[in-house]
Amino acid sequence: MGTTGTKEIMMNDPLIHVGILLEQPEISFSLLTTYRLKGKVFPPGNYKVELSEGKILFNGEKQDEITFESDDLHSDSFELKDVIIGLHFHWERRENQRFQGGLKFIAEKGGITAINIVSLEDYLKSVISSEMSATSSEELLKAHAVISRSWLLAQIQKNKDIAGNYKTSFESPTEIVRWYDREDHSLFDVCADDHCQRYQGITRQSTPLVSAVIGQTRGRVISYGDIICDARFSKCCGGVMETFENVWEPIAHPYLQGKADYPEDAPLPDLTVEENAEEWIRSSPPAFCNTQDAGVLRQVLNDYDRETADFYRWKVVYSQEELSQLVRERSGIDWGEIIALQPLERGTSGRIIRLKIIGTERVMTIGKELEIRRTLSRSHLYSSAFVVDGDEENDEGIPQKFTLTGAGWGHGVGLCQIGAAMMAEKGYSYAEILKHYFSGTDIRKKY
Numbered sequence: 001m002g003t004t005g006t007k008e009i010m011m012n013d014p015l016i017h018v019g020i021l022l023e024q025p026e027i028s029f030s031l032l033t034t035y036r037l038k039g040k041v042f043p044p045g046n047y048k049v050e051l052s053e054g055k056i057l058f059n060g061e062k063q064d065e066i067t068f069e070s071d072d073l074h075s076d077s078f079e080l081k082d083v084i085i086g087l088h089f090h091w092e093r094r095e096n097q098r099f100q101g102g103l104k105f106i107a108e109k110g111g112i113t114a115i116n117i118v119s120l121e122d123y124l125k126s127v128i129s130s131e132m133s134a135t136s137s138e139e140l141l142k143a144h145a146v147i148s149r150s151w152l153l154a155q156i157q158k159n160k161d162i163a164g165n166y167k168t169s170f171e172s173p174t175e176i177v178r179w180y181d182r183e184d185h186s187l188f189d190v191c192a193d194d195h196c197q198r199y200q201g202i203t204r205q206s207t208p209l210v211s212a213v214i215g216q217t218r219g220r221v222i223s224y225g226d227i228i229c230d231a232r233f234s235k236c237c238g239g240v241m242e243t244f245e246n247v248w249e250p251i252a253h254p255y256l257q258g259k260a261d262y263p264e265d266a267p268l269p270d271l272t273v274e275e276n277a278e279e280w281i282r283s284s285p286p287a288f289c290n291t292q293d294a295g296v297l298r299q300v301l302n303d304y305d306r307e308t309a310d311f312y313r314w315k316v317v318y319s320q321e322e323l324s325q326l327v328r329e330r331s332g333i334d335w336g337e338i339i340a341l342q343p344l345e346r347g348t349s350g351r352i353i354r355l356k357i358i359g360t361e362r363v364m365t366i367g368k369e370l371e372i373r374r375t376l377s378r379s380h381l382y383s384s385a386f387v388v389d390g391d392e393e394n395d396e397g398i399p400q401k402f403t404l405t406g407a408g409w410g411h412g413v414g415l416c417q418i419g420a421a422m423m424a425e426k427g428y429s430y431a432e433i434l435k436h437y438f439s440g441t442d443i444r445k446k447y
Helices: 120-131 138-162 208-216 274-282 294-300 320-331 369-375 417-425 430-437
Strands: 015-024 026-031 035-037 040-042 045-052 055-058 061-063 065-068 077-085 093-100 102-108 111-119 169-172 175-178 220-224 313-319 338-346 352-359 363-367 386-391 401-407 442-445
Touching (some): 015 026, 015 077, 015 120, 045 111, 055 102, 093 111, 111 120, 120 138, 120 208, 138 220, 138 417, 138 430, 175 369, 274 338, 274 401, 294 417, 320 369, 320 401, 338 386, 352 369, 363 369, 417 430
Parallel strands (some): 175 363
Antiparallel strands (some): 015 111, 026 045, 026 077, 035 040, 055 061, 077 093, 102 111, 169 175, 220 442, 313 401, 352 363, 386 401
């Protein structure tokens, strides 16, 4: 975890520690301006660190950690080579990325981790340009700036609260329930990929509007009472927002509950009931995020995100052989031939929380939503809000084709980015957008 504490959070421009490249055998990088390491000056140029006997080998010395210090966190910069973006997603790739601020390397069991030490407000400029297009509408950018700031400060506090006592799974011979949140990040505040918030330094070009929006919302967060909100967001809720405790730890957040992504008077069917969920997912009900407006989508989706054409409603088809092999490889468990995928529990958005996989060799239940999405895809299934059709049964009654019809993209908790973009397009202010997605909250200035 980073060194940011409560007092620092209340100061101007708090510094945060962002994990960029995690546990690599070696990392190549370039200093684009002059940096200092233990008082020694390192000029601009190309460098490399390597893991050697569990330590960082650099400049002929082995150490547990090294930090290249910057004289000006807002202007000094460096470049990391072959940074992974979209880790485990269908569009995963590597690219060189540039960052402002300090550069820290730490030796971990699996390799060397590179950490960027950056001011929170500079971090936000990158997040807004990385999560969405830097040419998005002003009200959408304002809303995202506030929730990104809120989420990060909430995570820093959560890191301190859960220190060494955070349960992320329940397992028995017949059931595996896992969720994925803070368990991976004990040596820095936040990672740079979709696991946390997309952060690509100064690689994604920002705009004067982004800088202005960050300045106009400086220090502003959304709060529920005196608590900074754990302000989650996803690409597309699919028409209804999911409840926090159905995705992560079983702690209720009153401002992260299920509701329709539509004006307040819109009826919300009980999607925890299987028949209602199936009807909802197989249809295309109105919602802010139910749009094909190319101009709106360009605001939210970067070039690689637009490789995903369908998000509000989607289909995936597997043969019996494909599905059985996929589930075996992704889970490490041999179910034999898959006979059925049976939802046992759904959340407020229709997302499956517990899924029973019935095979010829084994019957087990898995959850929560991300575990389901990881098990049923080479990368991540778009969401766990889906229904299953088994077709072309053989003589033993085992389906030879499975069609998954689904809704939404991501976990669906909190702000729906495509829905928020459409709200901004319709003239809603950023405060109204935040009120819609985070019920009962207020905007407050923390620093």
